[in-house]
Structure formats: structure tokens, C-alpha cells
Amino acid sequence: xxxxxxxxxxxFFHIFRDVRTMIILFxxxxxxxxxxxxxxxxxxxxxxxxIYDQSKDEVTREITDKLLSSGYFVLNSYLDNDGxxxxxxxxxxxxEVLVFGPNFGQTLEREGKADVQIIADASDPNVGKLxxxxxxxxxxxxxxxxxxxLKMPMQITPEVRMFYNEELESVYMFVPGIMxxxxxxxxxxxxxxxxxxxxxxxxxxxxxxxxxxxxxxxxGKVAPYLILSVVNAVMILGIGHLVxxxxxxxxxxxxxxxxxxxxxxxxxxxxxxxxxxxxxxxAMFISLVALMLxxxxxxxxxxxxxxxxxxxxxxxxxxxxxxxxxxxKNIMLKGTGFLFVWEETLILIIMAAVxxxxxxxxxxxRLE
Amino acid sequence: MNQNTPVITVKxxxxxxxxxxxxxxxxxxxxKGEIFGFLGANGAGKTTAMRILCxxxxxxxxxxxxxxxxxxxQTEQIKRNIGYMSQKFSLYEDLTIAENIxxxxxxxxxxxxxxxEKEHLxxxxxxxxxxxNKLIASLPLGWKQKLAFSIALLHDPKIVFLDEPTGGVDPIxxxxxxxxxxxxxxxxxTIFVTTHYMDEAEYCDRVSxxxxxxxxxxxxxxxxxxxxxxxxxxxxxxQLARHARNGD
Numbered sequence: 240x241x242x243x244x245x246x247x248x249x250x251f252f253h254i255f256r257d258v259r260t261m262i263i264l265f266x267x268x269x270x271x272x273x274x275x276x277x278x279x280x281x282x283x284x285x286x287x288x289x290i291y292d293q294s295k296d297e298v299t300r301e302i303t304d305k306l307l308s309s310g311y312f313v314l315n316s317y318l319d320n321d322g323x324x325x326x327x328x329x330x331x332x333x334x335e336v337l338v339f340g341p342n343f344g345q346t347l348e349r350e351g352k353a354d355v356q357i358i359a360d361a362s363d364p365n366v367g368k369l370x371x372x373x374x375x376x377x378x379x380x381x382x383x384x385x386x387x388x389l390k391m392p393m394q395i396t397p398e399v400r401m402f403y404n405e406e407l408e409s410v411y412m413f414v415p416g417i418m419x420x421x422x423x424x425x426x427x428x429x430x431x432x433x434x435x436x437x438x439x440x441x442x443x444x445x446x447x448x449x450x451x452x453x454x455x456x457x458x459g460k461v462a463p464y465l466i467l468s469v470v471n472a473v474m475i476l477g478i479g480h481l482v483x484x485x486x487x488x489x490x491x492x493x494x495x496x497x498x499x500x501x502x503x504x505x506x507x508x509x510x511x512x513x514x515x516x517x518x519x520x521x522a523m524f525i526s527l528v529a530l531m532l533x534x535x536x537x538x539x540x541x542x543x544x545x546x547x548x549x550x551x552x553x554x555x556x557x558x559x560x561x562x563x564x565x566x567x568k569n570i571m572l573k574g575t576g577f578l579f580v581w582e583e584t585l586i587l588i589i590m591a592a593v594x595x596x597x598x599x600x601x602x603x604x605r606l607e
Numbered sequence: 608m609n610q611n612t613p614v615i616t617v618k619x620x621x622x623x624x625x626x627x628x629x630x631x632x633x634x635x636x637x638x639k640g641e642i643f644g645f646l647g648a649n650g651a652g653k654t655t656a657m658r659i660l661c662x663x664x665x666x667x668x669x670x671x672x673x674x675x676x677x678x679x680x681q682t683e684q685i686k687r688n689i690g691y692m693s694q695k696f697s698l699y700e701d702l703t704i705a706e707n708i709x710x711x712x713x714x715x716x717x718x719x720x721x722x723x724e725k726e727h728l729x730x731x732x733x734x735x736x737x738x739x740n741k742l743i744a745s746l747p748l749g750w751k752q753k754l755a756f757s758i759a760l761l762h763d764p765k766i767v768f769l770d771e772p773t774g775g776v777d778p779i780x781x782x783x784x785x786x787x788x789x790x791x792x793x794x795x796x797t798i799f800v801t802t803h804y805m806d807e808a809e810y811c812d813r814v815s816x817x818x819x820x821x822x823x824x825x826x827x828x829x830x831x832x833x834x835x836x837x838x839x840x841x842x843x844x845x846q847l848a849r850h851a852r853n854g855d
Binding site for chain 1: 662686692697715
């Protein structure tokens with residue numbers, strides 16, 4: 240046991256003396272969290288709007304005022320003719336043009352309907368779609384309020400509530416995602432690199448020749464990263480909770496237990512990578528290409544799994560972070576207990592077991 | 608030197624990697640306190656044989672004992688009784704001298720008090736007392752090699768395996784390094800050393816030369832020179848290695 244602690248201590252020296260390692264361990268998680276939490280957001284504010292108003296009556300003015308006071312839009316300019324629409328889009332600043340037909344107010348009153356055209360710049364499709372739906376919503380709202388009671392005797396008003404994230408805060412989504420990504424990065428990549436480093440430097444042979452058992456060597460290499468990963472998990476949850484107000488409705492104990500399970504799974508994966516990779520470069524390459532990208536793209540962290548082509552949906556089942564993110568969201572946002580996440584938990588346990596089995600087999604053949 | 612006590616015995620050692628035979632029925636003994644040179648071109652199979660003796664690799668067949676222990680069943684006892692230093696430099700560059708010593712003392716389970724005494728003696732001998740808290744990375748290569756050798760002896764092994772220990776070191780440091788080896792041998796330790804340098808082969812008590820996975824010659828340097836009618840070991844080696852299939 241004493242030998243083992245000496246080994247772990249040495250490992251901590253390696254970590255604390257290497258600036259790059261320290262940056263990856265503590266700099267990147269905080270930077271990512273702050274970036275995702277503040278910069279990346281799905282909402283759009285102050286989009287530039289141009290209006291081509293052919294009737295200039297009371298109704299169009301009121302609608303315009305409503306749009307501009309919503310906070311989503313600022314007025315860029317009024318247009319005088321059709322030809323200007325394309326020209327102003329090409330300048331790049333204006334994201335949407337609103338066209339009111341001639342005699343808008345009159346037609347509306349007389350015929351009960353009038354035409355308004357929304358033209359959005361869809362060179363960024365998400366922004367275009369979002370602006371168009373904001374505008375439609377605001378106009379419908381106006382019509383309902385002003386005319387609805389008079390003209391429509393029966394109406395259904397949907398009352399929408401967004402459960403578990405009433406404000407649709409994107410940070411609620413990113414905290415679990417970043418947590419999965421960072422823990423994967425530290426646990427899998429850093430351990431695989433640190434083990435392959437010993438192989439590359441030749442110190443691994445010294446260790447294997449010593450009375451230390453291979454199991455002790457591997458555990459000694461992995462233990463520090465387990466501790467640091469737990470510290471990181473607490474840090475990410477803490478910042479998410481305290482700075483960005485992400486709720487943690489469920490039990491902290493369960494949350495930490497699941498996080499530790501995920502960390503262990505990732506450590507097993509790291510050991511497996513180190514058994515396959517010959518040197519640090521290969522280990523890093525495998526970790527980045529085979530772990531980080533799929534974690535970001537296929538885990539449902541950024542892009543909804545439901546929208547993926549079927550083969551990729553199937554592939555996403557193999558991504559450990561996918562299950563972990565489900566667990567995190569359940570516990571944090573919905574406050575559910577273990578009974579609701581046992582399937583995902585079981586999947587993570589099975590994955591850890593499989594990775595360990597393959598790693599052990601690989602190590603054995605290498606020693607032959 | 609006690610010529611009669613074998614500490615390493617190898618009988619019919621065979622090691623195959625697929626269809627390639629790296630070690631083809633090796634037979635030799637190494638005696639206590641002896642400096643045993645293990646020579647051969649790259650790919651001749653010397654590193655493979657050494658790795659098997661250290662327990663880093665397992666033999667395909669053959670009877671082997673190291674320090675009186677069986678290579679198949681008593682690997683733990685063997686590990687406690689051998690020291691190892693490889694051609695790759697094997698200390699941790701980002702640890703200080705003292706930390707490296709502490710670490711190796713730790714993994715061999717040397718009691719703290721004993722380790723401190725040894726550390727003191729070792730640093731004094733190497734005249735590194737004032738440098739003990741410097742990182743290994745800041746030391747010149749020659750010093751690192753000497754330190755690595757001293758640390759490989761920290762747990763008082765009976766047998767020390769040195770895998771091309773002087774690669775890339777200048778001739779003066781090499782000579783000093785060999786003084787260390789003599790000193791260890793004089794204390795009764797057995798030294799098993801592989802090398803590329805033929806002048807170093809002259810320093811050994813006995814030399815075995817491997818060609819294509821077999822031991823082509825095994826005797827004292829003087830006897831070998833006489834046998835192959837050559838002035839130095841270089842001539843002996845060239846005569847043997849010329850017929851090699853796998854050498855480079």
C-alpha cells in the first residue's frame with residue numbers, strides 16, 4: 240500500500256509540474272463553461288429589420304412598433320421599392336425585411352384579411368427561421384388582441400409552458416454536455432497520454448521489472464486522474480449552479496455517484512487506448528478523433544439525436560456521453576431519482592466492463 | 608570471483624514471434640560476480656533474450672533460472688533480486704534527483720531510514736549532494752546515466768541487467784561508467800550487459816556473441832581473439848557477423 244502511495248505521489252508531481260497538463264485540467268473546463276454559458280446562445284437579440292411599408296397606415300405602424308419594442312429587432316431602414324430588398328440583404332446587415340401590401344389596414348377591416356410578407360436572410364438558416372417565427376408570433380398576437388374579440392367568436396389559445404427549463408436557457412443544455420465532454424477529455428485522454436508517455440520514455444520497462452504488479456502500475460497511473468476528475472466535476476457543477484443558475488433538483492449524492500461511474504468508465508477507456516497506442520501522439524489522436532468529436536457531435540449535446548439519419552442514431556447508442564447526459568439532465572433538471580436512470584446507469588457499467596476486458600486482453604498479448 | 612556458482616542458467620531457450628525465431632536454442636550460464644557481455648548486431652536477438660531474463664517477456668520454451676528462481680513460476684522473487692537499466696534513459700526528467708531516489712526506493716519497498724542512508728552515500732559518491740533538489744532534466748547525459756545505474760543498484764540486487772547502458776555517451780564518461788560496473792562486480796554483483804561498442808566487450812569477463820538468434824561464440828575476450836586469430840574484439844565480431852542473415 241505504501242508503495243502504491245509513493246507511486247500516486249510521483250504521478251501528481253508529473254501533473255503539477257507540467258503547465259500544459261494543468262491548463263488542460265483546469266483552464267479548459269472553466270474557459271469552455273464560460274464560453275458556452277455566455278457566448279453561445281440560441282436566442283437572437285437586436286436583429287436588423289428593414290420595412291417596406293406600402294400602405295403606411297395606423298395598423299402597419301402599430302405592428303411595426305410592436306416588433307421594434309419586442310427586443311428582438313432594431314429598425315435598420317424603411318425601403319421604397321421592391322428592388323431595394325435584395326440590395327439591402329446583400330449589404331449583409333439586415334436579417335429580415337417586412338413587406339406590408341398596399342392599403343393594409345383598409346383591406347384588413349373590410350375583408351378580414353390582409354397580406355404581409357416576411358423575408359428572412361436564410362444564409363444562416365437557424366437565424367432566419369427563428370426571426371420569421373418571432374415575427375409571425377408578434378403579428379398574430381397583435382391581430383388576436385386588436386381584432387380577435389370582434390371577429391372570432393370561437394378561438395383556442397394555446398398556453399405554452401416549457402417544463403424543466405421555463406426560460407429556455409441554453410446553458411441548462413450546455414452544462415451537462417460540457418461536463419460529459421470535460422470528464423471524457425481528462426479521464427480518457429489524459430490517462431492514455433500519461434501511460435503511453437511512460438512507454439515512450441522507457442520508464443514503463445523499469446516499472447514492469449520492479450516488484451510492482453501491472454495492476455498496481457495501472458491503478459497508480461489512474462488514481463490521480465480519478466481524483467482530479469471528481470474535483471473538476473464538482474467545479475463544473477458549482478459554476479453551472481452558482482454562476483449560471485442551472486438548477487440541481489435531484490440528489491447531490493446520486494449526481495456525484497453517477498459522475499464517478501462515468502469517470503471510471505472513461506478511465507477504462509483511457510487504459511484501453513493506452514494499450515492500443517504506441518506513443519503519446521497516437522494516444523492523443525485516438526482520443527481527439529475517436530472520442531471528442533463523437534462526444535460533441537453524436538451525444539445529443541449539440542444536435543438532437545432524433546434529427547440524425549438512422550445510421551448515426553444507431554451509432555450514437557455507442558457513445559457513453561449520450562447516456563451520461565440523459566442521466567445528468569434527469570437528475571439536475573427533473574430531479575428524478577435512481578429508479579428513472581437505472582437503465583442508463585447499467586449501460587455505463589457494461590461499457591466500463593467491456594473496455595476493461597479488452598484492455599486487459601491487449602496488455603496480456605503485448606507482454607507475451 | 609567464484610566461477611562455480613551459476614546465478615543465471617539458460618537451457619534450450621527458444622523464443623518465437625509467429626514464424627520468426629528470435630532465440631534459437633540458447634544455452635549458457637552466468638556466474639556470480641561476473642561481468643557477462645552480450646553482443647550481437649541489431650536484430651540478432653540479444654535484447655529479446657535479456658527481456659525474457661528480466662521477466663518483461665515470456666519464453667516459448669526452455670529451462671531458465673535467474674538468481675536461483677524459476678523464470679516461469681517465481682517471477683516475483685526474481686524481480687526483487689534484479690536491477691535493470693535500459694538503453695532508453697530511465698529516470699523521470701520532471702522529478703528531482705532526490706524524488707527519483709525516493710520513488711525507486713518506494714517501489715522496491717526499501718524502509719525510509721535505510722533509503723535515506725543510501726541516498727546520502729549515493730549522492731556523496733556521485734558528488735551530487737548540492738544538486739539533490741535539481742530536476743533530472745537539467746543534468747548532463749553522462750551524469751544521468753551514472754545516476755540511473757546507481758539507482759538501479761539501490762535495492763541491492765544480486766544481478767544487474769544493463770541494456771546498452773552507454774549509448775550516446777562520450778568515451779571519458781563511458782570509461783567512468785565502467786569503473787562503476789567494476790566496483791559493483793567487486794561487491795559480488797553479477798553484471799549482464801549488452802553493448803554495441805567492441806572496446807567495451809574487452810572489459811567483460813566473458814562475452815557471448817549472438818548471430819541470427821543463436822550464440823555463435825562464448826568465451827573470455829582473450830580466448831575469442833586467439834580462436835579467431837584477431838587482434839581485437841572488433842575483428843572477432845566482424846568474422847562472426849559477416850555470415851548473418853538478419854544483421855544490418
